[in-house]
Amino acid sequence: MASRIGGCRRPLLLLFLLSLASQTAFSWKQDEFRNCNQTPFCKRARSRKPGYCTLIADQVSISDGLLTAKLIPRPIPNQEEGGEDHHQIAKPLLLSVSIYQSGILRLKIDEDPALDPPKTRFQVPEVVVSEFDETMLWLSRVSTETLDGDSAPSSVVYLSDGYEAVLRHDPFELYVREKSSKSRLVSLNSHQLFDFEELRVKNEGEEWEERFKGHTDTRPYGPQSISFDVSFYDAEFVYGLPEHATSLALKPTKGPGVEYSEPYRLFNLDVFEYLHESPFGLYGSIPLMIAHGKTGKSSGFFWLNSAEMQIDVLAEGWNADSGLSLPSDQKRIDTLWMSEAGIVDAFFFAGLGPKDVVSQYTAVTGKPAMPQHFATAYHQCRWNYRDEEDVENVDAKFDEHDIPYDVLWLDIEHTDGKRYMTWDSVMFPHPEEMQKKLAAKGRRMVTIVDPHIKRDDNYYIHKEAAEKGYYVKDSSGKDFDGWCWPGSSSYLDVLSPEVRMWFSDKFGFDSYKGSTPSLYIWNDMNEPSVFNGPEISMPRDALHFGGVEHRELHNAYGYFYHMATSNGLVKRGDGKDRPFVLSRAFFAGTQRFGSVWTGDNTADWDHLRASVPMILTLGLSGISFSGADVGGFFGNPEPELLVRWYQLGAFYPFFRAHAHQDTKRREPWLFGERNTKLIRQAIHVRYMLLPYFYTVFRESNTTGLPVMRPLWMEFPSDDATFSNDEAFMVGSSLLVQGIYTERAKHVSVYLPGDELWYDLLSGAPYKGSQTHKLVALEDRIPAFQKAGTIIPRKDRYRRSSTQMVNDPYTLVIALNSSQAAEGELYIDDGKSFEFMQGAYIHRRFVFSNGKLTSLDLTPNNKKSKFTSQTVIERIILLGHSPGPKNALIKPGDGKVEVGLGPLVLETGLGSSSSFVTIRKPSLPVDKDWTVELV
């Protein structure tokens, strides 16, 4: 309480000025972070002209199932050097192309280890999953053809049934093309911007150091950057490259008609009060780009590299004067990729549709983990719930107001002086008892554990880590010492498997005192955030396990920390409890370890709006379990904004309210009766849809598809959806449109496809392929169920999702034009890994010809089984004309009543319309049956 009195005690006029100054002085400062011009490798690469690269592929052959070649400089006939800017490689580079099942091509280019480079270049370990390696196709055959106008041949290998890969020898170029039409899909080095700075010995008098804002980067290995161009064909838009607060369809950053813009930067940074529209890099990085066009086909490109990366999306006509000829009949988007270090380890995804590309990408980096059921419900967070009494009061108030919630979160102040995995003994003297009280109501707790370790010899984690040498080292080899919440701190070197192993053991109940089985974890500041470091992060010349420089690893540091934490929770539960770990930093593959949120957003309408493209982009990049802080982290939302945020957030995959410590309290009941009711209804909608959400989470877990999807993923041929990032799909049955303006009277929503859409709560039908101008209602944002789908719900609200386990289901069948519909329901124990042995219920519901059938989708050979006594209590048919009085159930020949009933069991939320309802069929959810309307 009042711990920061010193900050503001003069009740004077000048305080106003002071606060003005603090607004400007403390908000996001562009000049604190490097732009491309201040980043030599970026500046160099960005200024190059097409045709710069003079490499050719030499000694092309098949070996060990790979297509291999050496990249060498093209012999220059008249002995002249290229322009002075032209950098020539000194030693041949090794190139290999490998092909994997389902149309994935992997390209690697590195220095030849046989030629003794000064250092092994870093390859990011443990991102590509081992199952992926097993899907490699053994190449045995390469065909050769000479393309029109080429003097040298090209080598062609099989990629998939529809696609093949072409390696053009001179000039060096690699692309994927359709077998039949020969039209290109995606290509690399078509504009000959490829460059690879080989490691070398420093020339005399050469200056390798770089300085920025008083920080010096010693750069002991000198320049080592890589850059190249990638082109996507038949593409209208490119997407991906999280994390930026920007539109879903990536705007061009360079070329005709583009105002000066930075490239999209991928460099994990803790940015204070980030802007809602900027190509500036935020907390996480995934170098994945997906292109999509009117053909309905998508392609993808992923560069596995964890060094700083900058990517330009080039506007049409950027290369008007290059003189290079590319297929002109295909609409193309060119991009330029630049990285400070590492190797080329790139994946080309020749997807058919958008879902295939995401599926291919997650075949490489792993499918999203199946979350525990509770984690898909509502989370209540604040910096900070002050003490045990505060926790108890907040918990009690939820019950008092009949608002469900599943998890209460504790931010950094719960610790003893920001020593993570300890408790403030005054504020939280009985942590176990506190968690048990919550657990008695089926609720969990989450505490924060950050990677900076307070340098205090009396702190057990520091003591051990220091003794064992488990910290990241500075360039001189001493433990790196930076400043973060606890003051002077060191950072665990989580690149080392040994350190991760050791750290994960710290989550054991015997080690983490005061933790109980209902406690889960939140990783913050893992970019890593270093308050006194360059760009608020770690110096690039800091050293990790195996002599790896921080510059090479930076974007994956948070990933490895998240991994160690997640594995710690698995170990803690003897492999029987799925972990829940929320992380702010992320990298390719993070989806295997937990969820992510979009960091420190702000309580304004722009940030509400920006949350949708941010979450959609994360979903396209494998991270399906993500969300934005409901209400906005900084600042105080007006009640209307808060309500709208709850209404939108209820459809985020990860649904958590959070607030900065300087903000006013904003628990749902603090804004008057009306707003309390509105927030309760928003949360109720989420709880009602939990069975559907959990089913979609399982789909994501098996296929890699996002939970929250862009419209074009479900309607890939409808180009009206391509740049729509204000509406989104949840799974394939539900479309949601946010309301992003204050006192909105109307809201426009585009409904794609030819079928009808039914208002989720009122049941009103709307035509597809149209933009509808709807009256903006106070109590909901527009949400629609697609005709032809069946959504499973639970219509009884409880304190938390835990008490809903045995509650009966409602099925909402939205009939399409042929009076048919289909949907799925997935159920498991909600917590263990038994589902991986087959212990789950997975039903497909098919409605046609007036008959609903429940089919079993579980495999026959499962090792474990899951059963449930739960029944279906209600079946609602949207788009069915009234008339049927009864329904016959088989097996058993039972007869139940059919009548008219409401769509939603909450006054005010639904409408007065009634729909054909099968009353109390009491169908067992885990059995085969049919229900026929008569």
Add this chain to the structure above:
Amino acid sequence: MKVAFFLSIAILSLLASWSSSSPSLSFLGIAPQDENYFRKETIKCRNGSRKFTKAQLNDDFCDCLDGTDEPGTSACPEGKFYCRNVGHLPTSLYSSMVNDGICDCCDGSDEYDGKVKCRNTCWEAGKKARDKLQKLIDMYREGVTIRKREVEQAKEAISKDKAELSVLKAEEKSLDKLVNQLKVRKEQIEKAEGKEQLEKDNEDRPNVQENFESTEASGKEDSLTSEDDVIGLVEQEESKSEHEDTNVAEDGSESIEDMSKEEIGRLVASRWTGERTGQVEETGSGADSNEGKDGSLNKPSDGDSEKNVYDHHQSSITDDLDSSSVVHEPGLDKQTQFLGFTIHIQSWLRKMQDVSQNLLRSVSWFSSPLDNLDADKIRKEYKESTARLSSAQERISSLTEKLKHDLGVDGEFYTLYGQCFETKQDKYVYKICPFKEAVQEEGQYHKTQLGYWEKFEESYSAMLFSNGAGCWNGPRRSIKVKLRCGLKTELTDVDEPSRCEYLAVLSTPLGCLDGKLKELEGKLEMLQKEKPEGHDEL
């Protein structure tokens, strides 16, 4: 009493057995007084939307959106479940709590599906509640009596103040007149004296005595105000310099480069926390030492009350970590002083008026040479009267200030005027002065304004102080002080539920309202009625 109690129990249990003593399953969750509503074959949803059959009552399927048909199940989200809780108070639960595996009703009736077994704890809980309630009622009874006494005293004091005010105003008028007359006379005399001075060179100057209590008092006031001004100025300059420092530290990158690694770390951390750090902190500590000066400046003017505070601290430290105490404002001492003075001035005034009138009359206006004795007398009278006049005016303004406040429906809060209440929590001392201000003190010199008096809220059950010191990136501080019934007036439980919005509780007999007492007594009566058979409380 005892007999009557048993009798009422007997009648009640008779009534209970007359109706159904334990609800049948279909009547589950229905309050006894509502049972008749459900006795028909066709029942209406309470919101009139539709009808349902008796078979649909509590059949675990929601037919009425308002939950009418499912009072005993969880089927309707808007349903309410009535627990009889015999031995304790009946309650009404949200349907979401029915059969959710958590025992909510003390009689356990909300969990009947066999998944959990709930013990009936109504009798124990009821007894506890009754005992607690009884204690509360006892306190309320005593508190209400004290409150009545205080209200009477306040009324009396207010009318006394008002009477005094009107007397003072009348006297101000006549004093004003007298002073003017004396002034004219004095000037005449001085003019004449000037003339005489020319003639008589070796005339001694008259000796003037300035030893009036009242003059002293007003002098004190003056010096106080001027010191306040000085403090204000110092503060203004401080925050100005802080402001500039922040700018310097934040803007030029050069200054960041000049900072140590630790300073940079602190500075960046401060963006999130709003804490002042590094260079800025130095300014902060500078401000502290200035405040130290402030403290010492204040000391001579109200040293007594400072001592008072100190003594209280001593005792509070020995008491407990959290303790509370009453402090009299310096103004109060002055007030008592004035009260005596007012009585004095009245008799003095009458005498003085007589004397002066006589004097004015007796002195021959144009006689020369002047009677020295008369001249001195006039001067002395003038001086005294002026002093008296300004004291009276001062008193008038302080009484007007006091009486202009909203002192409650019966003026009951008169007694809090001029008082301060303190409590210590951790390292902070919270000090609430009704009608004035609320501050938080850390150590001797570190003082934070939590707010200035604004008004009573929630029909005189809370006091609001607002517009206190501003918060980093946030609102100005404010504090709400809730009044709670207590036999002594003391401050308890200061809290900061939202950042910079404080909440405190002042327990005071003024919070013991008769209406609330009646309500509590009614509640206790209810509790005692619900006594089940087989238990004997008495």
